[in-house]
Amino acid sequence: MTFTIRNGNKINKQEYGDGEMRARLERERETRRESIIEATEQLLNEKTFESITMDDIAMRSDFAKASIYQYFKNKEELLIKVFSRILEIKCRLIKEKCLSQADPVQAIRNYIRLEFEFIRRYPWGPRVAATFPFIDYQEVNYLFALYEQKKKLIAAIIQRGQTGGIFVKADLDVFTNMIISAGVGFVNYFSTHMSSDLQSPEIEMFISTIIKGITKGEQ
Amino acid sequence: MTFTIRNGNKINKQEYGDGEMRARLERERETRRESIIEATEQLLNEKTFESITMDDIAMRSDFAKASIYQYFKNKEELLIKVFSRILEIKCRLIKEKCLSQADPVQAIRNYIRLEFEFIRRYPWGPRVAATFPFIDYQEVNYLFALYEQKKKLIAAIIQRGQTGGIFVKADLDVFTNMIISAGVGFVNYFSTHMSSDLQSPEIEMFISTIIKGITKGEQ
Amino acid sequence: MTFTIRNGNKINKQEYGDGEMRARLERERETRRESIIEATEQLLNEKTFESITMDDIAMRSDFAKASIYQYFKNKEELLIKVFSRILEIKCRLIKEKCLSQADPVQAIRNYIRLEFEFIRRYPWGPRVAATFPFIDYQEVNYLFALYEQKKKLIAAIIQRGQTGGIFVKADLDVFTNMIISAGVGFVNYFSTHMSSDLQSPEIEMFISTIIKGITKGEQ
Amino acid sequence: MTFTIRNGNKINKQEYGDGEMRARLERERETRRESIIEATEQLLNEKTFESITMDDIAMRSDFAKASIYQYFKNKEELLIKVFSRILEIKCRLIKEKCLSQADPVQAIRNYIRLEFEFIRRYPWGPRVAATFPFIDYQEVNYLFALYEQKKKLIAAIIQRGQTGGIFVKADLDVFTNMIISAGVGFVNYFSTHMSSDLQSPEIEMFISTIIKGITKGEQ
DNA sequence: AATGAATGAGAGTTCATTCAT
DNA sequence: TATGAATGAACTCTCATTCAT
Missing domain, CATH: 1.10.357.10 (Tetracycline Repressor, domain 2)
Structure with missing residues (x-):
């Protein structure tokens, strides 16, 4: 038996019938959160969480460092997520x-x-x-x-x-x-x-x- | 069955017939090394090695921070020991x-x-x-x-x-x-x-x- | 004969037709680099480079010490510049x-x-x-x-x-x-x-x- | 014309007819001062005075670091000498x-x-x-x-x-x-x-x- | 006199976080 | 919202000097 683990949360692109601005923004926000999480996961393959810097995560996720704080309260919260x-x-x-x-x-x-x-x-x-x-x-x-x-x-x-x-x-x-x-x-x-x-x-x-x-x- | 884990290395007391200065100094030095190691072990009960600072170790072992470096080349060498x-x-x-x-x-x-x-x-x-x-x-x-x-x-x-x-x-x-x-x-x-x-x-x-x-x- | 030595590099003011953000930021950045260099030059009048500390430079240039490292990789690179x-x-x-x-x-x-x-x-x-x-x-x-x-x-x-x-x-x-x-x-x-x-x-x-x-x- | 620069001060060994303890001790003290100075001169061939440590000098002159202070008030006085x-x-x-x-x-x-x-x-x-x-x-x-x-x-x-x-x-x-x-x-x-x-x-x-x-x- | 040990003060550097735009 | 810039606080490690024997 072999499972393939799929990401059950990530929303990449999806058409929505109705043009609800709010919902779309919400979704985009979620997408960006996901990409930060993914960058962190990648980095965790390479080094300790403690030794990963916010600069690393920013670089890998193509955000400015300060932007990360728009999505996660701090480094620890990001890890919990x-x-x-x-x-x-x-x-x-x-x-x-x-x-x-x-x-x-x-x-x-x-x-x-x-x-x-x-x-x-x-x-x-x-x-x-x-x-x-x-x-x-x-x-x-x-x-x-x-x-x-x-x-x-x-x-x-x-x-x-x-x-x-x-x-x-x-x-x-x-x-x-x-x-x-x-x-x-x-x-x-x-x-x-x-x-x-x-x-x-x-x-x-x-x-x-x-x-x-x-x-x-x-x- | 219960074991009691004893420290197999530590030299606490040793008989020595003659007052050989050199040997005594050597032993005292070893004792101090041990006490630094012990302080580190204590701290490891409380937090990550990465998050333990040399200040922590110094405080716990009752040495000045600089003194630790007389006994261990650096933080990593201490951990290995x-x-x-x-x-x-x-x-x-x-x-x-x-x-x-x-x-x-x-x-x-x-x-x-x-x-x-x-x-x-x-x-x-x-x-x-x-x-x-x-x-x-x-x-x-x-x-x-x-x-x-x-x-x-x-x-x-x-x-x-x-x-x-x-x-x-x-x-x-x-x-x-x-x-x-x-x-x-x-x-x-x-x-x-x-x-x-x-x-x-x-x-x-x-x-x-x-x-x-x-x-x-x-x- | 008397020369007046002018700084040939420093960009003080420059006309630019259009408000190009990027260029302006670049220029401001350069200005700040210059002011750190100037602070260092001042200090060199007073003491050895070796004895000048990053704290000195920070103080004199009105930056926080950490900020200097946004402009120069390290102390030596600053000196070379x-x-x-x-x-x-x-x-x-x-x-x-x-x-x-x-x-x-x-x-x-x-x-x-x-x-x-x-x-x-x-x-x-x-x-x-x-x-x-x-x-x-x-x-x-x-x-x-x-x-x-x-x-x-x-x-x-x-x-x-x-x-x-x-x-x-x-x-x-x-x-x-x-x-x-x-x-x-x-x-x-x-x-x-x-x-x-x-x-x-x-x-x-x-x-x-x-x-x-x-x-x-x-x- | 070629000169050979000879050390005009150093007293290495000299026989003294009369057993004046005081004078001999004085001479021995001077000899040790000289050997520290010489060690320093050697090191100055290799690096900056500022970057030479008292440990370096101690090592090179085969004294314990603390002993140097018996002969020179501090690092600067040594340099002046x-x-x-x-x-x-x-x-x-x-x-x-x-x-x-x-x-x-x-x-x-x-x-x-x-x-x-x-x-x-x-x-x-x-x-x-x-x-x-x-x-x-x-x-x-x-x-x-x-x-x-x-x-x-x-x-x-x-x-x-x-x-x-x-x-x-x-x-x-x-x-x-x-x-x-x-x-x-x-x-x-x-x-x-x-x-x-x-x-x-x-x-x-x-x-x-x-x-x-x-x-x-x-x- | 000689020295092993101890250390206060400080060095350069890093980093999570905040600020200002 | 996004981000370049700024920074306080902390880090490891070093060193001239002093202490105690």
Whole structure:
């Protein structure tokens, strides 16, 4: 199974039947926000968030430095936006590719694979998340909400597996935390320290091990 | 099982028969180096290495800023020293606490627990590792050697388990990579995003899941 | 004979038919560059370039220290700009005031006087030239070219004097080097160690001595 | 004529018949002062005085940095000592090599040659003199006295030449200032900007020009 | 006397942010 | 809205000098 991660938000060009000035301006504004975010994402592939300067972002996004502040309150808010956009996409894809799966085993498989897709698309994710100054900004609440949403989606999958007698019995919350931590943790570490190749045999071995570990009886 | 991580390098007291000035000065100097390293470790609990200033370190270690430069060439050299000291300790402890175990299952359990002990002692480890400028410094070669050493130790444990018919068959290298990534990854992620409590039930569930996944037949 | 040294580069006012924003900004920018250069020149009257700090320059030019870096890459680049501007002016004036003279004796007189004018206007010239880190910057090539140009101008004067049977016979290159070294050297030393008064009798005595020394027969 | 500039002050080793502790200690102290001065002179061949650090001097002279302050009040005092030692030697040599000459023309020749010898031995002289902070230190008075002494020596030579009807008539002070400025100035400039080769034909041409310029009638 | 250690003061430079147009 | 310009605050690192032994 291979996903292609598409940007679900970006509005590039779209015809609108009705000439509503206000809406068009709004849309253009959003487009410019997006291009700044994209520039930032590019730069995050190259260096630390802390070491990226507003000049870098301005240069890459073809805006004047001062203009960036018309779209984002400050550097940190920009980072949060970058991050939450990715989480939104991730949540949507979990719904589409995993929750829709009738078979809980397959759903879990897909979920772990999905995390891999993301790490390939945004390899700087763990690095940036690791150093993110999560506490200081209120927009972060939205980010936390997205984390919770994701957790609920995984929990739903697991519950279905337990109800169906396929997964082992365990406190649902504990089970969910464990699966997410194991999945995301493995993916982060493996791709950072060993290989980001989606075909690496370690990945399949990890998935099998986890599946075997959480299913009742033999697979 | 609980480990207590001791500093394996620090020279606190040493007997010396004769008042050899030179040697005493040398030791005092080392003590001061240590206290700077310790101040840095403390600060790493609180913020990014990049965001820690030499003023911070000076303040915390009760030296004047300029004095730090008598002990470390620059900020990066200081970080490398901090980091490699920890890796040395980790390697030593793996040998002592895991490799010495006759039972492979227990050895693997101990290893994952050990990673937890470290994350509690040095919670900033993953964060710092994630942003470390690994390429630019030659001392880094030593770190890589330590990583390899660690891998060999884990491989030895796994091989014993396979030879003894306890662990599933799989390419040794793949198996080792998988175990390390799963273990370290889970530990990093769980303690960063969820809880660093050693008693969290998720930890036991993770360990059990992995053990069940890699052992033949029923547990 | 008295010269008034005018700044040949500075753009103070310029007519421009149409309100071209871009051009105006460009000009304003240049004006600000000039005022930083001028502040630096002032300070060079008071102390070594090495001992002048960016804070000094900022203070004197009424900019914030950080602003200076919008106009010059660093302290050295600023010095080079200061320096090459002066050399350009000097070359231009030699052409105007000396080469244009029909009488070689008068031309040489004027040249030595000209060096005096410069030393009065930029007394720090020799001092700065003496400590300038000439090797490290590529713009320095331009300076060397100017030095060569000046030498050619003086050589032309001397050759005319030799052809006309007025100056003694001697290798043209040797003669030129001697005249420049004697002239500039005397001027530098005398004004630094004794007096920078243009009316000092030593100056006339020096000029007479040199003229007598290089002319055939009696003057 | 070629001089060899010898260090006239340095006491290296000397046997003393009588065991006067005090005097020996004094001598040893002086020896150490000398070796610091010598280290500084070496370094001045390599870089600006301002850019030479006390660490450099300590390293080169094989003292601990703090020890230097036992011999010199501060960096500037050290420089003044370096300088005045050279001037002392110069004054002595003028006496020996020039003032002793019966022929005033030959004496002037020797003097200019002597300046060349010095510039070869201490090429950094003009550079350092150019940037020296002459005003702030009282030891500088001694330096000025030496300058005056030198001037008197040259004046004596010139006066003899005038009395003997060999040199042109002119105010003695003006004449002396002119000769010193022309001589030292030429030497400084020529050796800095063109060549420090003692055999360069420009040197002989300069000397001849000056001699011709200041002598009555034909040479 | 000699020196290892310590340091206040300051250097040049950078950068997120704001101002003025 | 867009942006060139301006800047305060902070950074790492250096150095002449002093202290304590």
